Amino acid sequence: MMTEELDVSGQDSDGGSEEVVLTPAELIDRLEQAWMNEKFAPELLETKSEIVECVIEQLDHMEENLRRAKKGDLKVSIHQMEMERIRYVLSSYLRCRLMKIEKFFPHILEKEKTRGEGEPSSLSPEEFAFAKEYMTNTETYLKNVALKHMPPNLQKVDLLKAVPKPDLDSYVFLRVKERQENLLVEPETDEQRDYVIDLEEGSQHLIRYKTIAPLVASGAVQLI
Amino acid sequence: MLCEKAMELVRELHRAAEGRLPAFNEDGLRQVLEEMKALYEQNQSDVNEAKSGGRSDLIPTIRFRHCSLLRNQRCALAYLYDRLLRIRALRWEYGSVLPSALRFHMSAEEMEWFNHYKKSLATYMRSLGGEEGLDITQDMKPPKSLYIEVRCLQDYGEFDVDDGTSVLLKKNSQHFLPRWKCEQLIRQGVLEHVLS
Numbered sequence: 173m174m175t176e177e178l179d180v181s182g183q184d185s186d187g188g189s190e191e192v193v194l195t196p197a198e199l200i201d202r203l204e205q206a207w208m209n210e211k212f213a214p215e216l217l218e219t220k221s222e223i224v225e226c227v228i229e230q231l232d233h234m235e236e237n238l239r240r241a242k243k244g245d246l247k248v249s250i251h252q253m254e255m256e257r258i259r260y261v262l263s264s265y266l267r268c269r270l271m272k273i274e275k276f277f278p279h280i281l282e283k284e285k286t287r288g289e290g291e292p293s294s295l296s297p298e299e300f301a302f303a304k305e306y307m308t309n310t311e312t313y314l315k316n317v318a319l320k321h322m323p324p325n326l327q328k329v330d331l332l333k334a335v336p337k338p339d340l341d342s343y344v345f346l347r348v349k350e351r352q353e354n355l356l357v358e359p360e361t362d363e364q365r366d367y368v369i370d371l372e373e374g375s376q377h378l379i380r381y382k383t384i385a386p387l388v389a390s391g392a393v394q395l396i
Numbered sequence: 397m398l399c400e401k402a403m404e405l406v407r408e409l410h411r412a413a414e415g416r417l418p419a420f421n422e423d424g425l426r427q428v429l430e431e432m433k434a435l436y437e438q439n440q441s442d443v444n445e446a447k448s449g450g451r452s453d454l455i456p457t458i459r460f461r462h463c464s465l466l467r468n469q470r471c472a473l474a475y476l477y478d479r480l481l482r483i484r485a486l487r488w489e490y491g492s493v494l495p496s497a498l499r500f501h502m503s504a505e506e507m508e509w510f511n512h513y514k515k516s517l518a519t520y521m522r523s524l525g526g527e528e529g530l531d532i533t534q535d536m537k538p539p540k541s542l543y544i545e546v547r548c549l550q551d552y553g554e555f556d557v558d559d560g561t562s563v564l565l566k567k568n569s570q571h572f573l574p575r576w577k578c579e580q581l582i583r584q585g586v587l588e589h590v591l592s
Contacts, residue, residue, distance in 0.1 A: 228525040249542060256539040256576060263532040266524070270517075270532075274484070298523040305516040310480065313509045318472050321429045323436035326469050334473070 196230055200258060203227050207265040209388055212345070212395035214381055215338040216272040216280055217388065219296045227262050231255060273303050276338055278331035281307060307331075340382040347376050350392040357383050398435075398464045401427045402471035409478050415489075417482045420503040425472060432468050435461045483510050487517065488533055491580055534579055544575045545590040552586050 194202065206220045234255050241248050273280055273295070281303055284295060295303060311331070319327045341360075352371040357379075359365055371377065376396070387393040405424050412418050439461045442454045483506055486494055492514050499507070522529035552565035555577075563571055570590065581587040 225525055228530060232527075253539065253542055256535070256542070259530075259576075260535045260538055263530065263535040266530075266532045270520075298520050302516055302520045305512070309509055309512040309516070310477075313480065313505060314473060314476060317503075317505050318425070318429070318476055322432055322469060323465065326432070326436075326465060329469070329473060 194226075199223065199226055199230060200261075203258070203261055203265065205391075205394055207261050207268075209395045210265055210268045210272075213385075213388060214340060214342045214344075215385075216269060216276065216294045218292050218294055219299065221296045224262065224266070224296075227258065231258060231262075269299065270302070272338070273299060274306055276335065277303055277307050277310075278335050279337050282332060340385065341380050343378055344381045344384075345376065345378050345396045346384060346388075346393045347396050348373055348393050352387065352392060355383070398431070399467045399471065401431065402468045402475075405475040406471050409475060415482055415485055417479065417486070417498060417501050419501045420479070420506065421475075422503065425475070428468050428472050432465055435465050435468075439465075479506065480509060484513060486510075487514060489583065491533070491584065492518075534576060536579065539575060542575060543572050544578060546571055546573055546578050546582070546587040547590050548586065549588050550586050552581070555581075 202220075202223050206217075206223055210217055234251060238248060238251055238255075241251075280294060284293060284300065284303075287293060293300075314329070315327075319329065348371045351373045354368050355371060357367055357369055359367075360380075371393070384393055388395060401424055405421060405428065408418060408421060408424075439458050442451075442458050442461075445451045446454045446458065483502065486498060487510070490498075494510075502510070517533075521531055521533075524530040524532075548565045548567055548569045548571070551567050554562050555565050556562045557573060557577065563573070565571070565586070578587050578589070582589055
């Protein structure tokens with residue numbers, strides 16, 4: 173049942189489209205990697221819409237195949253379990269993203285507003301719409317219930333200041349997929365100095381997220 | 397003591413157990429807003445006195461009242477925002493229809509916020525592709541098995557199982573049903589997962 177290959181269109185840094193053909197197993201691998209990265213990263217990561225779309229397509233195919241299959245066939249149960257597992261990972265991934273969007277909404281929307289032309293977005297178009305609606309809904313509520321009844325000079329509140337930012341200094345566990353040389357680690361306190369480390373392929377580390385954030389985005393490390 | 401009422405609002409939520417939503421304290425909020433109005437008016441007249449009457453000795457009091465105003469604003473907004481977060485959690489816990497006991501604890505405006513949130517979430521889930529999108533409020537736990545044993549805690553009536561058959565959910569009846577179909581009913585308290 174799972175022998176078709178799928179197209180995942182990615183954008184490379186020149187803004188051009190590159191077609192990468194993945195087997196279903198590779199697609200689910202990519203989903204699980206995106207899921208774990210999103211779970212353990214303190215901030216909202218880049219959107220992976222193509223993976224989400226392909227996984228949903230894959231689930232639809234599997235459902236179609238199951239409907240045509242013989243009832244009571246053992247294969248049916250096994251494939252149903254596989255579908256449930258995939259659906260769980262996908263739902264968990266999307267839930268994790270929504271929770272971060274709601275938690276950090278002013279900062280995420282500000283980042284999107286000031287995003288450069290070539291920079292990838294952290295939000296899918298649908299997540300962006302959701303985030304804007306969440307902001308409007310909350311702002312309107314606070315205004316109508318409290319702010320507009322307050323003295324004139326206190327009727328505005330700066331949500332960027334009032335809502336906490338993600339803590340990029342929090343520590344994360346990672347496994348190195350691509351060897352990195354001369355990674356600059358900034359000191360935590362003023363007494364310490366900058367130092368440089370190498371990350372060997374396959375090694376595991378506990379390190380501040382901020383130091384390795386770009387490596388998560390590029391796929392050079394996997395958060396665990 | 398200034399800002400006492402505002403502190404009470406914050407304390408009320410701090411004391412409420414994890415996720416619990418106490419009744420909306422309309423009175424408390426109103427008193428905070430009234431205190432803010434009084435402080436502001438006192439400050440207005442003192443500022444005029446200070447400017448025209450040369451009463452610069454009033455300035456520390458003016459500053460103090462301004463700090464109280466800021467504190468009241470911050471406490472009031474924290475109270476309201478924290479309640480919104482609890483209400484948001486209700487959508488994920490209970491589904492789109494809230495038990496009436498909880499609805500009584502919400503103000504009309506909070507209900508409106510909840511309705512907008514529900515709608516926004518539904519639009520997002522529908523957009524996820526496939527025919528009806530993907531309901532991500534399901535599948536909250538990793539699946540351990542396809543079918544689970546459940547006991548019915550209340551009379552629910554007919555319940556459709558996938559392959560066209562249906563079961564009658566009567567109080568105390570036990571059934572062996574697909575896990576994902578039961579999830580929401582378990583959360584609502586209609587079914588109970590029997591762990592043997």
